[in-house]
Each structure stands twice: as C-alpha cells, then as structure tokens.
Amino acid sequence: MFFNSPLSGKLLPDKKLCFTYDDGPWISKNGTNSLKLAEYLAKENVFSTFFVLGKHAKEHPTIVKEIHNLGHLIGSHGFSHINLLNTNDPKDIINDLSDTASLIYDICGENNLYFRPPMGMWWDGNKSISNIPKILNSHFECRKQTGPVLWDIDGRDWEYWNRDSIPKQCADGYLSLINQKRHGILLMHDALSNPKIRDKVKALELAKILIPELKEQGFNFTRLDEIPQFISAKNTSRKISIRTENGAFLKTKGQASFNLELCHLEEFSQLAEFGLIELPYEKFAIRAACGNYISLRGKDVSATADHITDTELFTIKELESGLFELLNSKIGKKISVEWTSPDNQKLSYSDRFYIHEIR
Structure with a gap:
C-alpha cells in the first residue's frame, strides 16, 4: 500500500540508526562492490536495507541474492531511476515498479517490498497531495509494495565522491549530522545512477569509518522492517x-x-x-x-x-x-x-x- 505521507525513522529511540543504501548493486572498475559492503555490514551486525535499481539487479542478480542471504533487506528503488513526477503516462510508473518487483522476487523471493522513490520525488512542489499513491494502489501487484520510504539523515555522500573527496571527509559530514539528529534512517549509496561518478563510490570505506565510531559513541542499529511504524504500514491491507x-x-x-x-x-x-x-x-x-x-x-x-x-x-x-x-x-x-x-x-x-x- 502506498501513502501520501512518507515513512521515516523520526520515531526511532535516541541513538538508534537504520542504514539504507540506494542505486546498487554494482561492481566498480576498481573491484569495490555491493557484496563486499554487505559482508562487512553483516560481520558488524549492522543489517541494512539495499534499495536496488532493477536495471542493476538484472546485471548482477547473484549479488542481490547473496546480499539477501547475508540477512539484509532488499527494497525497490524502481527499475531505471526515473523521476516519477516527470512521468506523464501512469502505465510507465506502474511498469517501472512492477518489473522491478518481479525481478527481485525471481532473484531472492522477496515480496511485498518497501519502495523508495528515486530522488525522493513524490509530491509536486506546489501541492501537498501526491497522485502517485492512487496510480500505484490501483494496480494489484504494485499495491503489495509499501512506500514511500524516505530518510532522516542525508550526508549527500555522492557529492563527496563526485569531488573525489577522501572517505574520512564524507564520514565527518555524516557523523556531524548523526550527532545533531541522534536517531533515524541514514541515506547512503552503494552505487549511483549517474554512470559518470558510479565507479567513484567508496561506500565500504565510509562504513568502515562510521560503524566503529558510532558503536564507540553508543549507537545501536536496526533493520528497516523492524521499525514499528514500518510494520504497521506494511500491515495496512x-x-x-x-x-x-x-x-x-x-x-x-x-x-x-x-x-x-x-x-x-x-x-x-x-x-x-x-x-x-x-x-x-x-x-x-x-x-x-x-x-x-x-x-x-x-x-x-x-x-x-x-x-x-x-x-x-x-x-x-x-x-x-x-x-x-x-x-x-x-x-x-x-x-x-x-x-x-x-x-x-x-x-x-x-x-x-x-x-x-x-x-
């Protein structure tokens, strides 16, 4: 079921964080890939949600399956990273989500997915009501999904990678925001939809700085589908x-x-x-x-x-x-x-x- 109001982690308790990653899976030219990140996270008991792009999952189905088998949650980020608000034909929106859901189900058996809209685009800037829930809830397969899933902390990691910044600079930006907010859902990327900077992503290096420091500060971690508000939203029949x-x-x-x-x-x-x-x-x-x-x-x-x-x-x-x-x-x-x-x-x-x- 899709809603007009976003799902976020604003009600998580103090020092409780939920890691999420968008746009993967991917294997970069230097060998860094989403699976290595997922393996490190699992070793640290930080079970995360990977909002995969359908077009990338189609290229790397084995990685999606292995990430899922490690205990992480697979979510949908749509197939082609389209801006839903700029998509004139409702059928294109439905196909983008339903094709991705079918692909994920075939790869790892995940059904009833959580969905994060690309770029968080859900509402027209001049309106408080979105037409997208009505479109998606009218389709039997799409309405099995739950969304929109947004975030509470966005350190804009992609901007650091675009500038060729070192992971420590990116980590410092995230840690500053985390200590201001003290709880919530983190938005990060294990790949990028933009092919020009996709191979610059240093998600694994970032995680290896963030997680030890956050544990030292007393932060705890939860998976998205363990948050009560997300459970309730999924149970909305x-x-x-x-x-x-x-x-x-x-x-x-x-x-x-x-x-x-x-x-x-x-x-x-x-x-x-x-x-x-x-x-x-x-x-x-x-x-x-x-x-x-x-x-x-x-x-x-x-x-x-x-x-x-x-x-x-x-x-x-x-x-x-x-x-x-x-x-x-x-x-x-x-x-x-x-x-x-x-x-x-x-x-x-x-x-x-x-x-x-x-x-």
Missing part, C-alpha cells in the same frame, strides 16, 4: 473512507493536520482516505492522511498518535442498514465526531458510519 448517515466524510483538515472534521465533499479528497491496519484479535488501527493514527486520547477524536497503543485499537461493529461503529473496548469509548453547521452552530454528534473500501 485496505484504504477506506468513513462517512456518516447524512453523507459527510470524515477527513483530516489538512495534509499536515492532526485534527479531524466532517465535511460534505463535492470531489473526493485524499484527506478523506484512511488506511485500515489489521491487528490480532480482530482489532484494527486506522491511519490518517497525515501518517498518524486515529486516537481517542483526550476529549476528542484526532490523528495525534504517532504509534499504536491501546487507545488506537478499535473493533468494527456492524449495525443495521450497513452502518458501523468504531469501538475501543479497552477504554469503553467509540469514535464520535461533532457535526457543525456552516455558521458554527452545533447540530449533533455522529458515531455511526458507512465504511467503504477504496480501490
């Missing part, structure tokens, strides 16, 4: 809309807003899309457009929760005439949203909803 008896849709007030409101929509908005996350014992969590979860913390219902606790767990109880209520049995409370008129005169509370699956 459906997108739904939530509508009251009088036809008003539940939605967030804005892309970055945690506040929910009821609104009659002339045209359906992605702000009215929610992700349904299936959890054990017939419980569900509901992910809003802002990336947070609907919660019954405090007096009002909102999307303020950045992780799932008891106050974000709901059962969906079917009532008569296709209506449902969303009940948190732990605290004995159900979702109830205030409906107000345009002149701000309160009319009622709505606690019975139609729930429709969005394809």
Whole structure:
C-alpha cells in the first residue's frame, strides 16, 4: 500500500540508526562492490536495507541474492531511476515498479517490498497531495509494495565522491549530522545512477569509518522492517473512507493536520482516505492522511498518535442498514465526531458510519 505521507525513522529511540543504501548493486572498475559492503555490514551486525535499481539487479542478480542471504533487506528503488513526477503516462510508473518487483522476487523471493522513490520525488512542489499513491494502489501487484520510504539523515555522500573527496571527509559530514539528529534512517549509496561518478563510490570505506565510531559513541542499529511504524504500514491491507448517515466524510483538515472534521465533499479528497491496519484479535488501527493514527486520547477524536497503543485499537461493529461503529473496548469509548453547521452552530454528534473500501 502506498501513502501520501512518507515513512521515516523520526520515531526511532535516541541513538538508534537504520542504514539504507540506494542505486546498487554494482561492481566498480576498481573491484569495490555491493557484496563486499554487505559482508562487512553483516560481520558488524549492522543489517541494512539495499534499495536496488532493477536495471542493476538484472546485471548482477547473484549479488542481490547473496546480499539477501547475508540477512539484509532488499527494497525497490524502481527499475531505471526515473523521476516519477516527470512521468506523464501512469502505465510507465506502474511498469517501472512492477518489473522491478518481479525481478527481485525471481532473484531472492522477496515480496511485498518497501519502495523508495528515486530522488525522493513524490509530491509536486506546489501541492501537498501526491497522485502517485492512487496510480500505484490501483494496480494489484504494485499495491503489495509499501512506500514511500524516505530518510532522516542525508550526508549527500555522492557529492563527496563526485569531488573525489577522501572517505574520512564524507564520514565527518555524516557523523556531524548523526550527532545533531541522534536517531533515524541514514541515506547512503552503494552505487549511483549517474554512470559518470558510479565507479567513484567508496561506500565500504565510509562504513568502515562510521560503524566503529558510532558503536564507540553508543549507537545501536536496526533493520528497516523492524521499525514499528514500518510494520504497521506494511500491515495496512485496505484504504477506506468513513462517512456518516447524512453523507459527510470524515477527513483530516489538512495534509499536515492532526485534527479531524466532517465535511460534505463535492470531489473526493485524499484527506478523506484512511488506511485500515489489521491487528490480532480482530482489532484494527486506522491511519490518517497525515501518517498518524486515529486516537481517542483526550476529549476528542484526532490523528495525534504517532504509534499504536491501546487507545488506537478499535473493533468494527456492524449495525443495521450497513452502518458501523468504531469501538475501543479497552477504554469503553467509540469514535464520535461533532457535526457543525456552516455558521458554527452545533447540530449533533455522529458515531455511526458507512465504511467503504477504496480501490
């Protein structure tokens, strides 16, 4: 399932890092390659995520398989490193992702991949809503993937390699950022899409400086698919809309807003899309457009929760005439949203909803 809001490591605890590498796999002219990097990382128990390019994986399938066998996670970076926002035909976007996913599955059996968009391009600069999730979620094979996966710390290693800088200079830049942020997902490259500087990449040398120093400073490491928010996103099986008896849709007030409101929509908005996350014992969590979860913390219902606790767990109880209520049995409370008129005169509370699956 693809979302408008990005997946990142902002909720990782202090001194917890997740290493990720883009654009590989590759064997450079000097013999440095992605597998040697993966072997070193595994020896240091720093299990990372390699967002491979389909065109490079096709050239080096054995390396992809061996990286996977070492315990690292294989993700998708698309096939040809295209800018999704500059791709006019939706079929080209779908083919780029589905071809890469099929290739990775054939090589190492990885399915339901995490996806990182090339260059992080997901939103038009003048818009807060992306059209890409709608395109990808409409395709059965693509919607098995999860994204967009972005990052929290970008030391721009490729700029150092382009300038022929020594790895120590690049490492110092990363260490400075890491000590400012203190946690999160690191963006690095084990290859580059640009063939002019691809063979200049010194990812292994960089790792051999970073990892001992970070361990000395007390940092710990996690793999991407061990982060709770990423697990929840992958478990989001459906997108739904939530509508009251009088036809008003539940939605967030804005892309970055945690506040929910009821609104009659002339045209359906992605702000009215929610992700349904299936959890054990017939419980569900509901992910809003802002990336947070609907919660019954405090007096009002909102999307303020950045992780799932008891106050974000709901059962969906079917009532008569296709209506449902969303009940948190732990605290004995159900979702109830205030409906107000345009002149701000309160009319009622709505606690019975139609729930429709969005394809």
